[in-house]
Amino acid sequence: MGSGDSSLPLLPELSADCSRCDGLCCVLLPFRRSAEFGADKAAGTPCGHLDGADRCGIHDSLRSSGWSGCASFDCFGAGQHLTRTTYAGRHWREASGSELAEMGAVLSVVRQLHEMLAHLAEVERRSPEEAARAMSREIVALGHADPATLLTADLDAVRARVSPALRAATERLHGPANPMPADLAGADLRDRSLVRADLRGAFLIRCDLRGADLARADLLGADLRDADVRGARLADAWFLSQSQLNATVGDAHTTIPDQLARPGHWG
Template identity: 50%
Template sequence: MPHAASGVTVSERNSFAAQLDLQADCGNCFGLCCVALPFSRSSDFPVDKSAGTPCGNLQEDFRCGIHERLRDKGYNGCTVFDCFGAGQKVSQVTFKGVGWREEPGSARAMYEVFPVVRRLQELLKYTAQALDLPAARPVHRDLRRAYERIDALTRDTVESLLAVDVDALRGEVNPLLLRASELARAAVPGRKKNHRGADLTGSRLRGAKLRGTSMRGALLIAADLSGADLRDADLIGADMRDTDLCGADLRGALFLTQAQLNAARGDALTKVPHPLEHPSHWAA
């Protein structure tokens, strides 16, 4: 599993290569998202599955047997899930490469610690992205400290991880992320709208000028943002399920994740920031 050694600096870890530590590496994971997490029959899943029960599509090598056909088989929920690298970290770091099939006695602890590490990895990802913003230099020192602290927690023991108050930790880091966002968006000319936490479900925002806008935690479910200018917009935590992003410009969007893009609809004209990619189900 690619991860930064303890002697590597934050700036080195924040390079694109180091970001691989914050991306799912299914080849080094014991299929934890397919076992530890529950799901219910819905538009996202065709069957019910309880926590701790392996999905029927999980193979002996911990690979998904229908990975290329998930949407065709009704497993849309799987295509929008992102562990942010928690799977391989729990598998290879916390449990030192010994899986739940080899050591059934470790299964329960592994399943319990996986969601905790996932939330920490998500917070680590946002912190790393904030450190990538030159305009946020005034808070880089505090962000580096936060990064180091969170990263150390993800590598701690099972007992320590299960005792972590992730909500409290997020409450401490969020002001830094917010300040980084404000500093980065301040460089965008013109007046910015504030849609933070707004319910924009189904809204018609086709071609809207939303550059530098705060859309933190906004509900954008099934909203029409086709052709919209979302450059430098803050999209942390925005719910983008079925959001129409056809032809939209998301270059420089802050805290945007691949999972958010996977949940939305787009096309070949949609501009996304590097290193994010066009989901395979988007229109050509």
């Protein structure tokens, strides 16, 4: 998608740029102490590692310090969108408690909209279709709305239209996907051919996917936390997001989609 064709929407940034955000995810979002987070934190309370410049003080050692959830998180560009556009530079430090609660809810809404836009952008790259393009235009417009409009948006209704459009895009190119079990947590799938596998929403936590071929597999919403993808073929998989990839264990032999960044902890 690009601005050169008037039929295509001009997309917002769909990947996180922390240099253009005020550390919103480190303030607005809650988390509980677990294997992924080193402490409890309430929504609207700044993380103890957030410094005066709104940067993470342990960013380079998040995983080794017990904060893998932060290392895996990606806002799909929602953070800088709120900072620069929705709230037009109003800093969270100037906001009251109720305003912070509103900003947190708006961040969640915009993040979901941007995630859908990222998947629709993949459809445009690989299997373009006008109905999907029209949905992108609608979502882009909604993402630029005021906070009150965003908070009353029916995201379930939007998602109910986007999800089948994404599936239809894969089927236009490849035909129906191959059914797979929904729960594959811890499964040994080393060197398996998972070409065109339907892994939408599948639990792949700690799944061994070393050397597996996931060409054209549908990974929309799959839980890939701690999945071992060393040597796996992911480059042609559908709807793999940066946050999903960040949660895996890979290596130099893992192939990934061109639009995603190789996670730094892979080495």
